[in-house]
Amino acid sequence: xxxxxxxxxxxxxxxxxxxxxxxxxxxxxxxxxxxxxxxxxxxxxxxxxxxxxxxxxxxxxxxxxxxxxxxxxxxxxxxxxxxxxxxxxxxxxxxxxxxxxxxxxxxxxxxxxxxxxxxxxxxxxxxxxxxxxxxxxxxxxxxxxxxxxxxxxxxxxxxxxxxxxxxxxxxxxxxxxxxxxxxxxxxxxxxxxxxx
Amino acid sequence: xxxxxxxxxxxxxxxxxxxxxxxxxxxxxxxxxxxxxxxxxxxxxxxxxxxxxxxxxxxxxxxxxxxxxxxxxxxxxxxxxxxxxxxxxxxxxxxxxxxxxxxxxxxxxxxxxxxxxxxxxxxxxxxxxxxxxxxxxxxxxxxxxxxxxxxxxxxxxxxxxxxxxxxxxxxxxxxxxxxxxxxxxxxxxxxxxxxx
DNA sequence: TGCTTGGTGGACCGTACGGTCAACAATCGC
DNA sequence: GCGATTGTTGACCGTACGGTCCACCAAGCA
Numbered sequence: 061x062x063x064x065x066x067x068x069x070x071x072x073x074x075x076x077x078x079x080x081x082x083x084x085x086x087x088x089x090x091x092x093x094x095x096x097x098x099x100x101x102x103x104x105x106x107x108x109x110x111x112x113x114x115x116x117x118x119x120x121x122x123x124x125x126x127x128x129x130x131x132x133x134x135x136x137x138x139x140x141x142x143x144x145x146x147x148x149x150x151x152x153x154x155x156x157x158x159x160x161x162x163x164x165x166x167x168x169x170x171x172x173x174x175x176x177x178x179x180x181x182x183x184x185x186x187x188x189x190x191x192x193x194x195x196x197x198x199x200x201x202x203x204x205x206x207x208x209x210x211x212x213x214x215x216x217x218x219x220x221x222x223x224x225x226x227x228x229x230x231x232x233x234x235x236x237x238x239x240x241x242x243x244x245x246x247x248x249x250x251x252x253x254x255x256x
Numbered sequence: 257x258x259x260x261x262x263x264x265x266x267x268x269x270x271x272x273x274x275x276x277x278x279x280x281x282x283x284x285x286x287x288x289x290x291x292x293x294x295x296x297x298x299x300x301x302x303x304x305x306x307x308x309x310x311x312x313x314x315x316x317x318x319x320x321x322x323x324x325x326x327x328x329x330x331x332x333x334x335x336x337x338x339x340x341x342x343x344x345x346x347x348x349x350x351x352x353x354x355x356x357x358x359x360x361x362x363x364x365x366x367x368x369x370x371x372x373x374x375x376x377x378x379x380x381x382x383x384x385x386x387x388x389x390x391x392x393x394x395x396x397x398x399x400x401x402x403x404x405x406x407x408x409x410x411x412x413x414x415x416x417x418x419x420x421x422x423x424x425x426x427x428x429x430x431x432x433x434x435x436x437x438x439x440x441x442x443x444x445x446x447x448x449x450x451x452x
Numbered sequence: 453t454g455c456t457t458g459g460t461g462g463a464c465c466g467t468a469c470g471g472t473c474a475a476c477a478a479t480c481g482c
Numbered sequence: 483g484c485g486a487t488t489g490t491t492g493a494c495c496g497t498a499c500g501g502t503c504c505a506c507c508a509a510g511c512a
Contacts, residue, residue: 063477083372084372087372100489100490101471102489105472110471118501161370162371172427184429185432188430214498219439223420226419230366234377234490243412247412247413251447257460259459260508260509287499296462297502298503299461302458
C-alpha cells in the first residue's frame, strides 16, 4: 500500500449525486463535478472512471438509499394501509415544496437518458420492479389485516399506486404549489386505497 | 418582395419537433436539426432564430396540437365518462408500445429543462392548467350525465386523472411492456372513474 | 434586362467540453 | 531514510458544439 485516499468516497458520491439531481446529466460539466467533490479531475477519473460511470455510481447510490428507506418505512408501519398511503403521499412530504420541484433522480434520469442509455434504462427497470414488489407485498399485508378487499391483485394495485406517485412527482416538477399538490395526492390516495 | 421561401414552415417545425422528441434538447445538435429539416444553418437561423427559440416553437406546436386533439376528443364523445376513460388510457393507445416509450414531449422537456429554463417551465404550467381545465369541464359533464357522483370536486378529480395519466407515461418510458401498462391503466381508470 | 431584395448554404470561428498526462506528494515496507 | 507505489493536481489536448458571415442565387419590378 502507498499513499491513502484523502477523501471519503461516500461523501463524494453523495455530493456528485446532488449535483446530477439538481442539474441533470448533460447539464452537469466535469468542472461542476470537480467543484462539488473537491477533487481534481485526475483523482475523480482514477477513483471512479469517466463521467458516465460516475453518474451510474451516483444513480445506484440514490436507488439503493431510496429503496432502503422505502423498505424500512413499509416494514415498520403498524398497519400496511397507512404505509401505502404514505408511499403515495411521499412526493408532497415536504413543507416548502423544494423537494417536489427537485423530483426523483431516477425519474429525471429516465426521462433524460432512457432512450439513449441502456444502463440507465436497465437501472430504471430494476428499480421499478423492486419497488413494485415491495409495494405489492404491503398490499398483501393490508389485505391480511382486513384493510383492503381480497379481490384485487396486489401487483396490479402496486403498479397503480406507483403510477399515481410518479404522476404526482411530475406535477411537482411543473412547479405546482405544494398545497394543490397535496390535495391531489390525497384524492389519489382516497380513491386507490378506499378504506383509509 | 424578393426570393420566396423554398420550404414549408409547418413541415420543418414538425420534423424538428420529432427530432427533439426522440433525442431530447441537449442531445440534439444543430447538425441534427439541419439534417431533419433539410435546410442550411443560415436558413434555420434566419427563419426561426437560435436553437432555443426553435425548440420553444416546436414545443408550442406540440402542445397546441395535443391540446386540440384533447379538446376535440372530449367534446365529441357522446358520454363524457367514456372520454375521461380514454384520456387516462391515452398513453397505452398504441399497439406496439413505441409511442409509450417515446412518451410526451412536454413531460420529457419538463424533466430535462424545467429547473433551468423558465420558458419551458412556463409552457409546462400553461399546458398543465389548460389540460386540467379541459378535463374538469368533462368531469362536470359526466356529473350532469349522472355517470359520476355529485359530491366530488371536478378540478380535484381532473388533477388526479392527469397525475394518473402522467404516471402511466412515466412507466411507459421505463420500457414496461404494453400489456402490463394497459392493465395498470385499466386499474387506474376503474378506481378513479368508478362507474365506468 | 439589369437592379434590388431577401433566401440559401456551407465555410468558418471561438469556446467549452470530456478526457489525458506528467510532475509532484504522501505513505509504507524494509 | 530510501525506494516503490499510489494519490493528487492542473495544465494541456482534440473535438464537437452553437452560432456567424459572406458569397451566391432566385424572384419581382422597372
